[in-house]
Amino acid sequence: MLIVQKYGGSSLRSAEHLLNVARKVKQAVDQGYQVVVVVSAMGDSTDALVSLAEQMSAVPSAREMDQLLSTGETQSSALMAMALEHMGIPAKSFSGRLAGIVTTYDYGKARIEHVDPKELRNALAVGLTPVVAGFQGITEAGDISTLGRGGSDLTAIAVANALGADRCEIYSDVAGVYTADPRIVPSATPLGTLSYDEMLELASQGAQVLQTQAVEFAKGQQVPIYARSTFSDDPGTVIAEADNMEKPAVTAVALNRHIAKIGLIGVPDAPGVAALLFGQLAEHGVNVELIIQAVSHNQLNDIAFTIEEQDVRRAEPIVEDCLRQLGGQSLVIDTDVAKVSAIGSGMLGRPGVAARIFQALASQGINIQMIGTSEIKISCIIAREHAEQALEAIHTAFGLGASSEMVEE
Amino acid sequence: MLIVQKYGGSSLRSAEHLLNVARKVKQAVDQGYQVVVVVSAMGDSTDALVSLAEQMSAVPSAREMDQLLSTGETQSSALMAMALEHMGIPAKSFSGRLAGIVTTYDYGKARIEHVDPKELRNALAVGLTPVVAGFQGITEAGDISTLGRGGSDLTAIAVANALGADRCEIYSDVAGVYTADPRIVPSATPLGTLSYDEMLELASQGAQVLQTQAVEFAKGQQVPIYARSTFSDDPGTVIAEADNMEKPAVTAVALNRHIAKIGLIGVPDAPGVAALLFGQLAEHGVNVELIIQAVSHNQLNDIAFTIEEQDVRRAEPIVEDCLRQLGGQSLVIDTDVAKVSAIGSGMLGRPGVAARIFQALASQGINIQMIGTSEIKISCIIAREHAEQALEAIHTAFGLGASSEMVEE
Structure with missing residues (x-):
C-alpha cells in the first residue's frame, strides 16, 4: 500500500x-x-x-x-x-x-x-x-x-x-476539518468524513485547512485525502467522494470577516447596467461574490454586491467611474460586514434548511443583509459585530459539535 | 568587453x-x-x-x-x-x-x-x-x-x-594577493601581478585568497584573474601568464602553522622501506609533503616527513604499524612545527635565493629542521614559536612589502 x-x-x-x-x-x-x-x-x-x-x-x-x-x-x-x-x-x-x-x-x-x-x-x-x-x-x-x-x-x-x-x-x-473554527466555536469537533464539494465550499468560505486548488485536483482524480494532526494519533478527517457517506443537512459552518459590501443607489433600470459594472470589475481582477438587485421603482434600481475587503481600494475608483457613467445617485461602501455560511451536501433536495438558518439568526436578533446560495451552501451577510454569535447559533441549530444537543431532520 | x-x-x-x-x-x-x-x-x-x-x-x-x-x-x-x-x-x-x-x-x-x-x-x-x-x-x-x-x-x-x-x-x-599575510606581517603589501604558478604555490602553502583548483583551471585556459576588494577601488592583483611580467627572485612569502613532523628512528637501510611507509599513508589518504632521509649509519636510517596536523590521528596507527613491521627503533611526532615558504618564479635559474633565506633565519637564531624546494618555492620547517618571526625575516630579506628597504638582486 x-x-x-x-x-x-x-x-x-x-x-x-x-x-x-x-x-x-x-x-x-x-x-x-x-x-x-x-x-x-x-x-x-x-x-x-x-x-x-x-x-x-x-x-x-x-x-x-x-x-x-x-x-x-x-x-x-x-x-x-x-x-x-x-x-x-x-x-x-x-x-x-x-x-x-x-x-x-x-x-x-x-x-x-x-x-x-x-x-x-x-x-x-x-x-x-x-x-x-x-x-x-x-x-x-x-x-x-x-x-x-x-x-x-x-x-x-x-x-x-x-x-x-x-x-x-x-x-x-490541527486535527482535521472542524464543524466550525474551534477558536470561535469552542464546541466545534473534527469531522470524520467530508465530500470534495463540501471541502471546496468550506475552503472558499474561509476555512484554511486545505488549499482550494489541491481539493479540486483531488476531486478530479478521486484521491482520498486524510487531513490529520502531526502532533496526535487522532484519525482526522477523510475527504472523499460524497456517495460513500451519510449526509447530514449541514456538515460545517464557516465565517469570513474579511469582506466588504458595496451598494450603488439609484442607477437606471436598463439593460447592460450589470454587464458594464461587473465586466469592469472582472477586468481589473476584482472577484465579486454575492449580488443583489432590488426590485425596480421609478425606473431606478439599487445594486449591492460583496467583494474581499482587500480589494476595496482597487474596486472603489472602478465603481465610482461606473456610477458616473450610469448617472447613478450614490455609492455606499460598508466594510463592517461578515459572511456566515452553512455547508452540507445533505441539503441537496432537502427543504427547510435555509428557513432553519434564518430562524437561528432571528432568535439572536441578528439582521440578514444579503443571502447567497449554492446547491450545498447557504451564506448570509450580517453586521460584523454579530459574526461569532451568528456562527455559533447556526452551529448549534444543526446539532454540530461536541456538547450540542442533536437536532434531527 | x-x-x-x-x-x-x-x-x-x-x-x-x-x-x-x-x-x-x-x-x-x-x-x-x-x-x-x-x-x-x-x-x-x-x-x-x-x-x-x-x-x-x-x-x-x-x-x-x-x-x-x-x-x-x-x-x-x-x-x-x-x-x-x-x-x-x-x-x-x-x-x-x-x-x-x-x-x-x-x-x-x-x-x-x-x-x-x-x-x-x-x-x-x-x-x-x-x-x-x-x-x-x-x-x-x-x-x-x-x-x-x-x-x-x-x-x-x-x-x-x-x-x-x-x-x-x-x-x-582583501585587496588582492599580498606579499605575506598582513595579519602577521604588517608591512605586507598587495602584489600588482603574479603568475598562475606562483599563485598555485601560494595557495597550496596556506595563503587563502583563491581556491587552488580554480587557479589550475585558469592556468589551463589562460583566463586572467583580477583579485580585488569589494570594499575599495584599489586595482588589486592580476594573476596571468608569467611571460608578461617582471620577475623578482621572491614574490611572496607564506606561513602554514597547521603541519606536523613525523620521524621514524632507526629503521633498516634497505630497499622498499620508503615504498612501504608512503604507500600505506597514500592508501589511507594522508598527504605527505616534505620527506628527509638521513644519511645511513650502521645500516640504520632515520626518515622524517611532514603532513597536515589534522591528519595526525589518521597517520599515527599506520606509521606505528610500519615501524613494527620494519623493526624500527622509535617514533617521534612533533606538532610544534611550522612551515615558512618563499615563492617566486624569478628564482628559476637564479642561484643564491636559498642561501639568502637560510641567512635571514640564522640571523634571527632560528634553526631549520627540514628544507623542501620546488622550481619556484623554498620551504623551511622550523619551531612553531618562531613562525611569525621567520616569515617577517624572509619578507624583509627580499625587500617585500611597503616600508622595507629594497634589496636588489
Missing part, C-alpha cells in the same frame, strides 16, 4: 520538529507502507526570505521570487532525507524538477501541467523513501516556478495521483 | 552588502561592460545549514548535503538579480544547472566536467546581466553537486573560460 504524507511548515519549524516528523514517517514504513513524503519550508523561513527580497526591491520579479522561495522546501527535503537515513530508512530528496512536476509559467501561482513520476517510481522500486520538496515545479524552459502559498498540498495530491497512491495524508497542526 | 565578477560570502553578508555589490555591478554595466555575476552564499548562512544537518544526522549523506548547501548560492543569485532589476539593470538568476555547469558525482568536492554556456549567451544577447549561483553544478543524472568550499571561484573562472570572457574578477574582503 502506497501513501503520500505531506507535512506543513508548522510541523517542521525546528530541528526537533523535523526529527519528530521523521519518526512518524519511519513508523509508517515500519508498518509496511510504501511512503512518499512531501514537505513545506521550515516554519516561517519563507517569511524571512520574503523580507530579504523586499529589501532588494519594492516589486521583486516574480521569477526571481520563485527561485528564492523554492529554496525553503529544497532545504526541508534534504534535511528530512538525512534524518530518515539516520533512522535507518534509506531516503532520497527530490526537487520538484526531479519529481517530474511540470508547471505553467505563472510564477508565484503556477498550475501543475502534469507529473512524470518516473524517477519517483525508480526510487520506490529500489526501496528508497522519496522526500519531495513541495510548492515547486519546473516550467518546460527549465525555470523553477512555485504553486503559491499552500501549494505543497497540491504537490502532495498531484504526486499521489500520478503514482496511483492509495491515499494522501495532509498533516498540519 | 565581457567580464565575469565573482563576489564571496563576506561581500554578501547582509541585505545592505547585497545592495552594495549590486551598485558595483551596475557601475561596470554603466561603463559599457557586459557583466556576468557569480555569487557565493550570504555570509555564514552555509554554517547555519551545516549545523541543521548535523542535528539530523551525525554523518549526513553527501548527496543530501549538496542539495541542502547549494540553496545558499541560489538564494544569493535570486536576491542579486532582484537588486539589479530594481536599479534598472535587467538581470536573470542562473542555477548551476541553468548555467550549464556539468559536474562529476563526487558530492561535496565535485569537479567541473564542462560548461555549456548556451543559456548564458542567450541572456547576454538580449541585454540581460546573468547572476550565476556559484559552488554548484549538476551531474549527468540531474542531481545537484557542489564544488567544495571556495568552489565559487572555480565557477567564476570556468564560466569566464566558457564564455571567452576578457577577464575574471574575484572580489573578497
Whole structure:
C-alpha cells in the first residue's frame, strides 16, 4: 500500500520538529507502507526570505521570487532525507524538477501541467523513501516556478495521483476539518468524513485547512485525502467522494470577516447596467461574490454586491467611474460586514434548511443583509459585530459539535 | 568587453552588502561592460545549514548535503538579480544547472566536467546581466553537486573560460594577493601581478585568497584573474601568464602553522622501506609533503616527513604499524612545527635565493629542521614559536612589502 504524507511548515519549524516528523514517517514504513513524503519550508523561513527580497526591491520579479522561495522546501527535503537515513530508512530528496512536476509559467501561482513520476517510481522500486520538496515545479524552459502559498498540498495530491497512491495524508497542526473554527466555536469537533464539494465550499468560505486548488485536483482524480494532526494519533478527517457517506443537512459552518459590501443607489433600470459594472470589475481582477438587485421603482434600481475587503481600494475608483457613467445617485461602501455560511451536501433536495438558518439568526436578533446560495451552501451577510454569535447559533441549530444537543431532520 | 565578477560570502553578508555589490555591478554595466555575476552564499548562512544537518544526522549523506548547501548560492543569485532589476539593470538568476555547469558525482568536492554556456549567451544577447549561483553544478543524472568550499571561484573562472570572457574578477574582503599575510606581517603589501604558478604555490602553502583548483583551471585556459576588494577601488592583483611580467627572485612569502613532523628512528637501510611507509599513508589518504632521509649509519636510517596536523590521528596507527613491521627503533611526532615558504618564479635559474633565506633565519637564531624546494618555492620547517618571526625575516630579506628597504638582486 502506497501513501503520500505531506507535512506543513508548522510541523517542521525546528530541528526537533523535523526529527519528530521523521519518526512518524519511519513508523509508517515500519508498518509496511510504501511512503512518499512531501514537505513545506521550515516554519516561517519563507517569511524571512520574503523580507530579504523586499529589501532588494519594492516589486521583486516574480521569477526571481520563485527561485528564492523554492529554496525553503529544497532545504526541508534534504534535511528530512538525512534524518530518515539516520533512522535507518534509506531516503532520497527530490526537487520538484526531479519529481517530474511540470508547471505553467505563472510564477508565484503556477498550475501543475502534469507529473512524470518516473524517477519517483525508480526510487520506490529500489526501496528508497522519496522526500519531495513541495510548492515547486519546473516550467518546460527549465525555470523553477512555485504553486503559491499552500501549494505543497497540491504537490502532495498531484504526486499521489500520478503514482496511483492509495491515499494522501495532509498533516498540519490541527486535527482535521472542524464543524466550525474551534477558536470561535469552542464546541466545534473534527469531522470524520467530508465530500470534495463540501471541502471546496468550506475552503472558499474561509476555512484554511486545505488549499482550494489541491481539493479540486483531488476531486478530479478521486484521491482520498486524510487531513490529520502531526502532533496526535487522532484519525482526522477523510475527504472523499460524497456517495460513500451519510449526509447530514449541514456538515460545517464557516465565517469570513474579511469582506466588504458595496451598494450603488439609484442607477437606471436598463439593460447592460450589470454587464458594464461587473465586466469592469472582472477586468481589473476584482472577484465579486454575492449580488443583489432590488426590485425596480421609478425606473431606478439599487445594486449591492460583496467583494474581499482587500480589494476595496482597487474596486472603489472602478465603481465610482461606473456610477458616473450610469448617472447613478450614490455609492455606499460598508466594510463592517461578515459572511456566515452553512455547508452540507445533505441539503441537496432537502427543504427547510435555509428557513432553519434564518430562524437561528432571528432568535439572536441578528439582521440578514444579503443571502447567497449554492446547491450545498447557504451564506448570509450580517453586521460584523454579530459574526461569532451568528456562527455559533447556526452551529448549534444543526446539532454540530461536541456538547450540542442533536437536532434531527 | 565581457567580464565575469565573482563576489564571496563576506561581500554578501547582509541585505545592505547585497545592495552594495549590486551598485558595483551596475557601475561596470554603466561603463559599457557586459557583466556576468557569480555569487557565493550570504555570509555564514552555509554554517547555519551545516549545523541543521548535523542535528539530523551525525554523518549526513553527501548527496543530501549538496542539495541542502547549494540553496545558499541560489538564494544569493535570486536576491542579486532582484537588486539589479530594481536599479534598472535587467538581470536573470542562473542555477548551476541553468548555467550549464556539468559536474562529476563526487558530492561535496565535485569537479567541473564542462560548461555549456548556451543559456548564458542567450541572456547576454538580449541585454540581460546573468547572476550565476556559484559552488554548484549538476551531474549527468540531474542531481545537484557542489564544488567544495571556495568552489565559487572555480565557477567564476570556468564560466569566464566558457564564455571567452576578457577577464575574471574575484572580489573578497582583501585587496588582492599580498606579499605575506598582513595579519602577521604588517608591512605586507598587495602584489600588482603574479603568475598562475606562483599563485598555485601560494595557495597550496596556506595563503587563502583563491581556491587552488580554480587557479589550475585558469592556468589551463589562460583566463586572467583580477583579485580585488569589494570594499575599495584599489586595482588589486592580476594573476596571468608569467611571460608578461617582471620577475623578482621572491614574490611572496607564506606561513602554514597547521603541519606536523613525523620521524621514524632507526629503521633498516634497505630497499622498499620508503615504498612501504608512503604507500600505506597514500592508501589511507594522508598527504605527505616534505620527506628527509638521513644519511645511513650502521645500516640504520632515520626518515622524517611532514603532513597536515589534522591528519595526525589518521597517520599515527599506520606509521606505528610500519615501524613494527620494519623493526624500527622509535617514533617521534612533533606538532610544534611550522612551515615558512618563499615563492617566486624569478628564482628559476637564479642561484643564491636559498642561501639568502637560510641567512635571514640564522640571523634571527632560528634553526631549520627540514628544507623542501620546488622550481619556484623554498620551504623551511622550523619551531612553531618562531613562525611569525621567520616569515617577517624572509619578507624583509627580499625587500617585500611597503616600508622595507629594497634589496636588489
